[in-house]
Amino acid sequence: MSVDAKDPLREEPAPARRGARFPVVDPATGETFGEAPDLGPDELDAVVERARRAWPGWRADPAARSRALLDAAGAVEAAAGDLARLLTREQGKPLAESYAETARTAARLRYFAGLAPRTRRLDDGRPVRSEVRWRSLGPVAAIVPWNFPLQLAAAKFAPALAAGNTMVLKPSPYTPLATRLLGSVLAGVLPEGVLTVVTGREPLGARLAAHPGIRHVTFTGSVATGRAVAAQAAASLARVTLELGGNDAAVLLDDVDVEGVADRLFWAAFRNCGQVCMAVKRVYVPARLHTEVVEALAARAKAVPVGSGLDPDTRLGPVSNAAQLDRVADVTARALADGARAAAGGHRLDGPGYFFAPTVLTDVPPGSAVVTGEQFGPVLPVLPYGHLDEAIAAANGTGFGLGGSVWGTDPDRAEEVAGRLECGTAWINHHAELSLAQPFAGIKDSGVGVAGGPWGLYGNLRPFVVHRPEDA
Ligand code: NAD
Numbered sequence: 001m002s003v004d005a006k007d008p009l010r011e012e013p014a015p016a017r018r019g020a021r022f023p024v025v026d027p028a029t030g031e032t033f034g035e036a037p038d039l040g041p042d043e044l045d046a047v048v049e050r051a052r053r054a055w056p057g058w059r060a061d062p063a064a065r066s067r068a069l070l071d072a073a074g075a076v077e078a079a080a081g082d083l084a085r086l087l088t089r090e091q092g093k094p095l096a097e098s099y100a101e102t103a104r105t106a107a108r109l110r111y112f113a114g115l116a117p118r119t120r121r122l123d124d125g126r127p128v129r130s131e132v133r134w135r136s137l138g139p140v141a142a143i144v145p146w147n148f149p150l151q152l153a154a155a156k157f158a159p160a161l162a163a164g165n166t167m168v169l170k171p172s173p174y175t176p177l178a179t180r181l182l183g184s185v186l187a188g189v190l191p192e193g194v195l196t197v198v199t200g201r202e203p204l205g206a207r208l209a210a211h212p213g214i215r216h217v218t219f220t221g222s223v224a225t226g227r228a229v230a231a232q233a234a235a236s237l238a239r240v241t242l243e244l245g246g247n248d249a250a251v252l253l254d255d256v257d258v259e260g261v262a263d264r265l266f267w268a269a270f271r272n273c274g275q276v277c278m279a280v281k282r283v284y285v286p287a288r289l290h291t292e293v294v295e296a297l298a299a300r301a302k303a304v305p306v307g308s309g310l311d312p313d314t315r316l317g318p319v320s321n322a323a324q325l326d327r328v329a330d331v332t333a334r335a336l337a338d339g340a341r342a343a344a345g346g347h348r349l350d351g352p353g354y355f356f357a358p359t360v361l362t363d364v365p366p367g368s369a370v371v372t373g374e375q376f377g378p379v380l381p382v383l384p385y386g387h388l389d390e391a392i393a394a395a396n397g398t399g400f401g402l403g404g405s406v407w408g409t410d411p412d413r414a415e416e417v418a419g420r421l422e423c424g425t426a427w428i429n430h431h432a433e434l435s436l437a438q439p440f441a442g443i444k445d446s447g448v449g450v451a452g453g454p455w456g457l458y459g460n461l462r463p464f465v466v467h468r469p470e471d472a
Pocket residue numbers: 143144145146147152170171172173202204205206207209220221222223224225226228229243244245246276277278374376402442446447
């Protein structure tokens with residue numbers, strides 16, 4: 001078992017020096033298989049300066065930008081095989097999911113290539129011609145996590161570049177390689193300095209967020225780091241957009257068809273090994289259906305093929321890194337110590353790599369950390385409820401507010417119940433499906449600002465108003 005192996009990213013980072021590198025580990029084996037540059041402050045300054053110099057040219061011509069972003073989408077598609085394999089090696093997800101992530105990366109570029117802000121004339125009844133135009137912000141920064149390195153990066157750079165900004169993009173040090181490859185693929189079609197990928201261990205992210213040359217910090221990651229990023233960006237009063245953690249509840253109604261929804265519900269919780277911000281992280285079930293739901297989910301957890309993402313039979317890969325495996329194991333052990341029972345899994349898997357058995361927990365005390373916090377792994381608590389009001393109160397009863405879902409055979413009733421969820425997105429009879437055109441915004445600790453769709457584009461722009469009296 002290699003879980004106790006030293007995690008190089010949790011060791012003290014080496015003092016920044018030119019040419020420094022850090023190791024990248026394959027979570028399916030626990031072995032180092034690559035390395036990436038560990039950027040120091042001078043190198044970061046140079047990158048931000050290049051982004052500043054590239055901005056005037058990039059913002060000047062919206063039509064050329066749109067063409068370049070379409071070319072970028074094509075370049076990503078052409079490199080899909082190499083990107084997907086590297087993503088699976090460093091992140092662990094099954095290869096088919098890496099291909100899907102690459103396709104979603106290209107789709108985001110295409111979508112935002114076709115969006116432009118609208119100039120608006122305002123009329124408040126006075127003899128004034130007021131016009132609202134939209135301007136880019138300047139060089140901006142994106143900091144992203146390791147669960148969907150490519151598509152989360154694209155969710156940031158596609159709207160930012162479409163808006164006319166230039167960007168410095170920092171992936172997680174657990175998953176720097178596919179993003180570096182993406183950066184070099186895009187460098188073939190974008191002007192120099194428009195998008196630069198920087199890699200390194202902390203404090204690189206902190207330096208980037210605090211950099212005086214950066215006008216917007218768009219961050220996806222945990223709540224704790226999001227708070228730190230907001231504080232760092234306050235130094236230069238850069239705008240911040242924070243897409244943070246979630247603890248989404250799925251509420252099953254008493255008319256739910258358990259076998260009919262079990263597959264969808266299972267994958268809504270376990271896809272990408274549960275490492276999805278808007279995965280189902282808690283299931284609330286009417287007490288009389290509790291055993292049936294636990295058995296349906298546990299049967300699937302026991303049957304799902306777990307293994308290396310490169311094996312075509314694998315449906316669930318390893319947990320992405322040793323630190324996350326430790327967190328998942330710890331939160332599960334605490335639930336079991338609190339009196340929970342594992343209807344499936346509940347333990348690490350023997351052998352090399354960071355594997356955890358897909359786990360369904362029952363008899364979990366509602367105050368247990370696996371219910372109140374974000375497990376971010378292949379572990380799902382199933383909780384019985386008496387009255388629907390109790391389930392809604394529990395679903396809304398954490399500090400998170402990313403998403404939620406309601407499941408039943410009467411979709412109108414389910415939708416009515418979903419309207420009571422306090423979160424950014426509520427789904428009926430499914431979970432975590434997103435359209436490129438919709439706004440994505442968590443509430444409470446789950447986020448600040450809006451991404452996605454035209455809202456995501458405007459989030460990367462500032463209004464510029466020309467106010468002209470008619471008699472001027
Ligand atoms: P994390 O917060 O540890 O790291 C996110 C990024 O921030 C990484 O690039 C990391 O290197 C960087 N970072 C770390 N410390 C920093 C600091 N002090 N200053 C600036 N940057 C710093 O998150 P993670 O473990 O990589 O990702 C998992 C979390 O991301 C989960 O909480 C998950 O819910 C969340 N997430 C949210 C969304 C969303 O859209 N809401 C999407 C995916 C993941």
